Amino acid sequence: MITREEFRTIAGNGIWKQNTSIAQILGLCPLLAVTTNAVNGIMLSLATIIVMALANVAVASLRNFIPHEIRIPVFILIVAALVTVVDLLFNANLHELYLVLGIFIPLIVTNCIVLARVEAFAAKNPPLQSTLDGIFMGVGMLWTLALLGGLRELLGSGTLLGGIDMVFPGLQPIQLLPESYPGFLLGLLPPGAFILLGCMIAWKNWMDARAAERARLKPPAPVATAGCH
Amino acid sequence: MFAPAPFLLKDTSVSQVMTQVCIALVPGIAAYAWLVGPAILVQLVIASLAALLAEAAMLRLRKKPLALFLSDGSAIVTAWLIALTFPPLAPWWLVATGTIFAIIVAKHLYGGLGQNPFNPAMVAFGVCIVSFPALMSQWPSVGLQLPLVDQVNVILGLAPRIDALSSATPLDALKTALKLDEGAFDVTHLLANQDIYGNFAGRGWEWVAVGYLLGGLWMWQRKLITWHVPVAFTGALVAVSGALWLYNPAHFASPLFHLLSGGAMLGAFFIATDPVSGCTTPRGKLIFGAGAGLLAYIIRVFGGYPDGVAFAVLLMNLCAPVIDLLTQPRIFGMKDAGKGGKA
Numbered sequence: 001m002i003t004r005e006e007f008r009t010i011a012g013n014g015i016w017k018q019n020t021s022i023a024q025i026l027g028l029c030p031l032l033a034v035t036t037n038a039v040n041g042i043m044l045s046l047a048t049i050i051v052m053a054l055a056n057v058a059v060a061s062l063r064n065f066i067p068h069e070i071r072i073p074v075f076i077l078i079v080a081a082l083v084t085v086v087d088l089l090f091n092a093n094l095h096e097l098y099l100v101l102g103i104f105i106p107l108i109v110t111n112c113i114v115l116a117r118v119e120a121f122a123a124k125n126p127p128l129q130s131t132l133d134g135i136f137m138g139v140g141m142l143w144t145l146a147l148l149g150g151l152r153e154l155l156g157s158g159t160l161l162g163g164i165d166m167v168f169p170g171l172q173p174i175q176l177l178p179e180s181y182p183g184f185l186l187g188l189l190p191p192g193a194f195i196l197l198g199c200m201i202a203w204k205n206w207m208d209a210r211a212a213e214r215a216r217l218k219p220p221a222p223v224a225t226a227g228c229h
Numbered sequence: 230m231f232a233p234a235p236f237l238l239k240d241t242s243v244s245q246v247m248t249q250v251c252i253a254l255v256p257g258i259a260a261y262a263w264l265v266g267p268a269i270l271v272q273l274v275i276a277s278l279a280a281l282l283a284e285a286a287m288l289r290l291r292k293k294p295l296a297l298f299l300s301d302g303s304a305i306v307t308a309w310l311i312a313l314t315f316p317p318l319a320p321w322w323l324v325a326t327g328t329i330f331a332i333i334v335a336k337h338l339y340g341g342l343g344q345n346p347f348n349p350a351m352v353a354f355g356v357c358i359v360s361f362p363a364l365m366s367q368w369p370s371v372g373l374q375l376p377l378v379d380q381v382n383v384i385l386g387l388a389p390r391i392d393a394l395s396s397a398t399p400l401d402a403l404k405t406a407l408k409l410d411e412g413a414f415d416v417t418h419l420l421a422n423q424d425i426y427g428n429f430a431g432r433g434w435e436w437v438a439v440g441y442l443l444g445g446l447w448m449w450q451r452k453l454i455t456w457h458v459p460v461a462f463t464g465a466l467v468a469v470s471g472a473l474w475l476y477n478p479a480h481f482a483s484p485l486f487h488l489l490s491g492g493a494m495l496g497a498f499f500i501a502t503d504p505v506s507g508c509t510t511p512r513g514k515l516i517f518g519a520g521a522g523l524l525a526y527i528i529r530v531f532g533g534y535p536d537g538v539a540f541a542v543l544l545m546n547l548c549a550p551v552i553d554l555l556t557q558p559r560i561f562g563m564k565d566a567g568k569g570g571k572a
Binding site: 182191 | 326334
C-alpha cells in the first residue's frame, strides 16, 4: 500500500517543500484575487482540495487507459466535470460565499496547480498516493492562502476572519486592532497582496537556507537521513 | 563644454551630495514654514527620525556597517521629500508610515542605496494616497496659521481634526469646479475671485514653488544636477498646458499656474533628477523629464488624484532602464551606440 516514508514525502512536499503558493508559485490569479480575507482564502482552498483529491484519484485510476497523446484534453474534461460539481455545491449550500468567490470557483478548472498535479503526479502514481498528493498540495495552498488572507485583512481593516458569517451564520469577525485603526488600505489592494506574498516567499527561502546551514554544520547521521532523497 | 584630457575630479561623496541637496531644499522649506507655520518643521523631524530608525533597523538586519550608511544622508533626503509632499498637518503616524515604507520596502528590499528602481519618497506618497486618500488630501485652509502648540497637537492626534484645517489643494479645487458646473465654468474668473488663488497659482504655495526653483537652480550651478531633466520636465509641462490653454483659456489654467502648483517644481528639480531611479544618459534624461512632465499634467488635470507628479515619476522610473538602454551615447571610435564591441 503506502509506506510511512512515502507518506511523509508526499505530505512534506505538499505542505512545505513544493508548496503551491510559495515554492511553485502557481495559481497566482485566484491567490491574489480572493485573499482579501482569511475566510475567502480558506474556502477557495477547500474547494480546490476537493477538486484536486478527486481529480488525482480519477486520473490515477484511469491512467493506464488514457492514450498518452490526448491525455491533456482528457485530464481537463475530468477536472472540469469535478469543478462543475463543486461549483454547484457551493452555489446550493454556501450561496453568499459563492457570490463573493464568484468566477474563481469555475476558474479552478484552469488553475495550473490542478493540472500540474494531475500531469506530474497522478498520471504516474497509484490512486492512494495520488489522492494524498492532491489533499496535501491543497493543504499547502490552504495554509498559505489563510495566512496571506489573514495578514491582508489585519493590515487593511484590523479584523480577522471577516465574512465568517457567510460560512457559519451567527459568528462575528474578530476585531483585533482598536476601532480607531485607520486601515492600511494597501493591504487589501492587489499591490499589497504581491508585497506580502513576496515577503512570505522570502521567509520560506530564509527558513530553508537556515535549515540547510544547520544540516551542513551537523555531522551526517547515516540512519536518520536515509529516507531523504 | 569640451575640455582636454586631464580632468580634475571633484570629491563628491554621497554624504556631501546629500548635504547639499538638503541645503538646496532650505529656501522652499522656509517659504513653506512662512505659509503654514512651524508644522512643516515638526513633520521634517518626524520623518527624519522615522527614516533613521528604519534605516538603522534594516542595516542591522542586512549586517551592513551602521555608521557609514546612516551618516550618508540619503535617508534624510528621502525623509524630507516625504515630509514636503505630505499635507503639513497630516497625523504623525501617516508621515512615519510612509517614511518607514519608503526606507524598508522601496529602498532596502531592492538592495539599499543606489539599487532602488523607484524613487522611495514617491513610493511613500503613492502608497499613502492610495491607502489613506482622505487624510492625504486634507491641506490647511488659506491664511489659517494655528500656533505651534495647536499644530503639534493636531499632528500628534491630541486635538480633533476640525474641518477648517482641511481644504482641497488649489489644483484639486480647480478640478472639482471643472467637474461641478460644466457650462458656467471659467478658469480666469475663478482664479481672480477665489480666496485660495494668489497672483499666479495657489495663494502662498506659488512662493513655496519659487523657493524650490531657487534651490534647484543652485543645485544646477553646483553641478549636482544637469539641466536636462528640469528643462525637459518644465518644458513638457509648459508645452502641453500652454497648448490646451491657448485652445480654451476658459477651461484650462495657464502654464504658469501649472508650473507653480502642486509638486511641479519640487518634482522637476529634486525628484525627477534622482540619479538612482532616473535615467543617466543625456538623451535619456531629456526623455525621462519630458515624459514625467507630460504624465504629471495628464494625471493632475484629467485623473482622479490631487496631483500627478508622484505617479508620473514612478511610471517613468519603470521606463528608465529601457530608455537608458536605447539612448546609449556613441562611444568614440565606435559606429553604433550600445552595440557592444562591434566597430
